[in-house]
Amino acid sequence: MNKRFDKVVLLLVVSLIVIGLTAVYSSTSVVSPALQNKGKALGAAVNQFSYLKKQFITVLIGMIAMFAAYKIPIEYLKKMVIPLLAVSLVCLLLVFTSLGISAGGARRWLRLWPSSFQPSELVKLSMVIFLAWYMSLATYSRDKIVSFIIPICVMGVFQLVFLKQPDFGATMSLAILTVAMLFLSGTRMQYLLSLGLVAIPVIIKLIMEPYRLKRVTAFLDPWKDPQGSGFQLTQSFIAFGSGGLQGVGLGESKQKLSFLPEVHTDFIFSLIGEELGFIGAVVVVALFCALFVRGFMIARKIEDPFAYYLASGISLMIGIQSVFNFAVVTGLVPTKGLPLPFISYGGSSLVISMVAAGLLLNVSRLRGDARTAHGILHIRQKSAAADEATANEETKASQYALGKGYGQFNARRSGRMNYFKRNRDKS
Numbered sequence: 001m002n003k004r005f006d007k008v009v010l011l012l013v014v015s016l017i018v019i020g021l022t023a024v025y026s027s028t029s030v031v032s033p034a035l036q037n038k039g040k041a042l043g044a045a046v047n048q049f050s051y052l053k054k055q056f057i058t059v060l061i062g063m064i065a066m067f068a069a070y071k072i073p074i075e076y077l078k079k080m081v082i083p084l085l086a087v088s089l090v091c092l093l094l095v096f097t098s099l100g101i102s103a104g105g106a107r108r109w110l111r112l113w114p115s116s117f118q119p120s121e122l123v124k125l126s127m128v129i130f131l132a133w134y135m136s137l138a139t140y141s142r143d144k145i146v147s148f149i150i151p152i153c154v155m156g157v158f159q160l161v162f163l164k165q166p167d168f169g170a171t172m173s174l175a176i177l178t179v180a181m182l183f184l185s186g187t188r189m190q191y192l193l194s195l196g197l198v199a200i201p202v203i204i205k206l207i208m209e210p211y212r213l214k215r216v217t218a219f220l221d222p223w224k225d226p227q228g229s230g231f232q233l234t235q236s237f238i239a240f241g242s243g244g245l246q247g248v249g250l251g252e253s254k255q256k257l258s259f260l261p262e263v264h265t266d267f268i269f270s271l272i273g274e275e276l277g278f279i280g281a282v283v284v285v286a287l288f289c290a291l292f293v294r295g296f297m298i299a300r301k302i303e304d305p306f307a308y309y310l311a312s313g314i315s316l317m318i319g320i321q322s323v324f325n326f327a328v329v330t331g332l333v334p335t336k337g338l339p340l341p342f343i344s345y346g347g348s349s350l351v352i353s354m355v356a357a358g359l360l361l362n363v364s365r366l367r368g369d370a371r372t373a374h375g376i377l378h379i380r381q382k383s384a385a386a387d388e389a390t391a392n393e394e395t396k397a398s399q400y401a402l403g404k405g406y407g408q409f410n411a412r413r414s415g416r417m418n419y420f421k422r423n424r425d426k427s
Contacts (some may be wrong), residue, residue, distance in 0.1 A: 020343035024328035026155035027264035069358030118348035128313035136305035169336035219334035247277030303391035
C-alpha cells in the first residue's frame with residue numbers, strides 16, 4: 001500500500017479554491033443593492049470585503065474538515081454509513097421546521113449561526129458513501145433485482161423530500177449520480193433502462209408545473225422575454241460575449257453591477273468568462289476535467305472494493321455537478337440553482353466538496369505499488385470470467401450427466417428389448 005496521498009489532487013483542489021476566492025471577491029467587491037438586501041436579511045453590514053471574509057472563513061473550516069476526512073480510517077467510515085444517511089435525512093426534514101430558511105419560494109436551508117447550511121449537499125456525499133459500501137458487500141449482486149431496488153428506494157426517499165422543498169436540481173443530480181454508480185458496478189442495462197422508462201412520465205409531470213415550465217420555455221428561447229423569464233440567461237450570454245478571448249480584465253466585469261443575478265453563487269462561471277475570457281473559462285473546465293480523470297486513475301489502482309467505488313463516486317459527484325453548472329450558465333439546460341464546486345460562494349457546497357476531496361486523498365493512499373492490474377475492475381472481470389467458466393463447467397457436467405443417464409436408459413431399454421425378442425423366438 002502506498003502511504004503517500006496523491007499530490008496532484010491536492011494541487012487541483014487548491015487551485016480551484018484560489019480561483020473561487022478570487023472570483024468571489026471580484027463579484028462582490030462592488031456592493032450592489034441585491035447584496036445589501038441580502039446583508040440586511042442576515043442582520044449584517046455589507047462592505048466590499050464582507051463576502052470574501054466569510055468565504056475565507058469557510059475555506060478554513062473546510063480545511064479542517066478535509067484533514068479530518070483524510071485521516072479517518074476507511075473501516076470506521078464503513079461503520080458510519082447508516083448513521084450518516086440518517087443524519088442527512090433528519091437535516092433535510094428540519095428545513096420544514098422553524099430552523100428552516102425560506103427563499104425564492106423554496107425551503108432548502110437550515111439556519112446555523114452565524115450562517116446557513118444546505119442539507120442537499122450532505123445528502124449527495126452520504127449517498128456516494130452508502131453506494132460504495134453497499135456495492136462492496138459480498139451479498140451485492142449486479143444481476144439480482146433486489147440489489148438494484150434497494151439503492152433506488154434509498155434515493156427515492158431523499159428525492160421525495162427534495163421535491164417537497166422543492167429542489168428539482170438536487171433531485172435530478174442525485175438520480176444521475178446514483179444511476180452512474182450503479183452502471184459503474186455493472187448493473188444490468190435492462191434494469192437501468194426500465195428505471196428510465198418509469199421515470200420519463202414522472203419527469204414530464206414535474207416539468208409541467210407552471211414555474212418549471214416557464215423555465216423550460218425561457219431556456220428554449222430566452223430572447224423572447226429578455227426582461228422577464230429569460231433575463232438571467234440572456235445576461236449570462238452577454239457576460240460570456242463581452243469576455244471574448246482574453247476577457248475584460250480581473251475585477252472589470254459590468255454584469256456584476258446588478259445585471260446578472262446570483263453572479264457570486266450559481267452564475268460565477270459567467271463572471272469568470274467575462275473577466276478572464278474564453279482562455280480563463282477553458283482553464284477552469286480543464287482543472288475540473290483533470291480532477292475527474294485523476295480520481296478515476298486513483299480508483300483503477302485500488303483493489304479494495306469500497307475504496308474503489310468511493311473514489312469513483314466522489315469523482316462522479318464533483319464532475320456531474322460541475323457539468324450541470326457549466327450547462328446551466330451556457331444555456332445548454334434549463335436554469336437551475338446548482339453551485340460550482342470549490343468556486344461558488346456558499347459554505348455548504350464548499351465544505352462538502354472539500355470533505356469529498358479529503359476522502360479522495362485518503363483512499364489515494366491505498367493505491368498498490370507498481371501494480372499493472374487495474375484494481376477492482378480487473379478483479380471484477382476475472383470474477384465474472386470465473387463465474388462464467390464455472391457456469392459452463394456446470395452446464396457441461398449437467399449435459400454429460402444427462403447424456404450418460406440417457407445412454408444408460410437406452411442400454412437398459414435395448415437389453416429389455418433383446419430379452420423379449422429371445423423369449424419370443426423360443427416360443
